[in-house]
Amino acid sequence: MDAVAERSSLSETAARAALNLSLIQNETAGTTNAIDVRQLADLAERIRGAERVFLSGAGRSGLVLRMAAMRLMHLGLTVHIAGDTTTPAITAGDLLLVASGSGTTSGVVKAAETAVAAGADVAAVTTNAGSPLAGLADALVIIPAAQKTDHGSSLSRQYSGSLFEQSLFLATEAVFQTLWESTDEPAEQLWLRHANLE
Ligand SMILES: O=P(O)(O)OC[C@H]1O[C@](O)(CO)[C@@H](O)[C@@H]1O
Numbered sequence: 001m002d003a004v005a006e007r008s009s010l011s012e013t014a015a016r017a018a019l020n021l022s023l024i025q026n027e028t029a030g031t032t033n034a035i036d037v038r039q040l041a042d043l044a045e046r047i048r049g050a051e052r053v054f055l056s057g058a059g060r061s062g063l064v065l066r067m068a069a070m071r072l073m074h075l076g077l078t079v080h081i082a083g084d085t086t087t088p089a090i091t092a093g094d095l096l097l098v099a100s101g102s103g104t105t106s107g108v109v110k111a112a113e114t115a116v117a118a119g120a121d122v123a124a125v126t127t128n129a130g131s132p133l134a135g136l137a138d139a140l141v142i143i144p145a146a147q148k149t150d151h152g153s154s155l156s157r158q159y160s161g162s163l164f165e166q167s168l169f170l171a172t173e174a175v176f177q178t179l180w181e182s183t184d185e186p187a188e189q190l191w192l193r194h195a196n197l198e
């Protein structure tokens with residue numbers, strides 16, 4: 001490709017990237033604006049009231065929950081990721097926070113069943129209020145996004161569960177910010193809890 005063709009191709013790609021940034025901004029704004037904030041408030045209260053918080057999600061949903069878990073740890077809460085080597089047994093008084101766009105991912109549903117059997121509370125973030133996962137939950141946050149197999153959905157032009165996963169991130173960030181603002185801890189205090197073995 002000559003230099004002129006290369007520049008033209010780069011500017012076409014840049015224009016497409018700009019359009020897609022807008023697409024994602026608009027989709028996440030529309031979807032997160034449709035979240036019932038009372039559900040987010042209920043989730044924040046349950047996190048605050050739990051002895052320990054366990055988190056379980058698969059794939060990208062699980063990765064977003066790991067980011068949320070880090071922030072809850074920065075608040076000084078005791079948090080564990082289901083399936084990690086050092087994660088102890090969940091018991092009564094604990095909260096299991098699960099996220100699954102479909103609400104059917106088997107490992108996540110199984111974790112919720114185990115938590116219920118152990119007497120723990122379960123809070124679920126999902127698109128699907130009629131899913132097995134939602135049926136097990138004491139508290140729900142419904143994110144009205146496309147599910148990972150809703151190809152060609154009118155809810156999103158993005159691939160698979162991306163809109164759910166992005167909205168899950170924003171929703172859990174809002175829960176963190178709400179919990180933090182209810183403390184009198186400055187950022188410097190939270191910073192002391194940051195990993196220092198990285
Ligand atoms: O949010 P769900 O429906 O539980 O899906 C979990 C994950 O499964 C995958 O399909 C594969 O890991 C991812 O796209 C998604 O993050």
